Amino acid sequence: MEYPEDAEKPTLDDTEVRAYALSVISAVKELVQANPLHGEELKQALQYFSPSEPGPLTDFAATLTTATGEELQKVLETLPILKRMKRVFPLLHKEVEITKLHGEISKDVNTKINKRQREFF
Secondary structure (H helix, E strand, C coil), X not given: CCCCCCCCCCCCCCHHHHHHHHHHHHHHHHHHHXXXXXXXXHHHHHCCCCCCCHHHHHHHHHHCCCCCHHHHHHHHXXXXXXXXXXXHHHHHHHHHHHHHHHHHHHHHHXXXXXXXXXXXX
């Protein structure tokens, strides 16, 4: 993917962009660990992104969410990288929370099923 020439290019000393990039990486790692649907391939793909290139990292993170097409379109239309990261981070955080809740629900259901099976036998 090519990024527009006039897009705001972050500098390595831009601490806010770097902080967001590190937060995005952390959230993606948490999502990958918590969701069995995100396999080993995504863990390996994450190694190719770095805080020094936040554009591709942010776009990759957006693709991992279950955001609506409208929300993703707004991300694509946002050219300044910091603004784009500020749009993606809440989507990513929401996805992490959904994944955690899904895990808790699955664990609870499995516990109840196992208990009923033991009672049955």
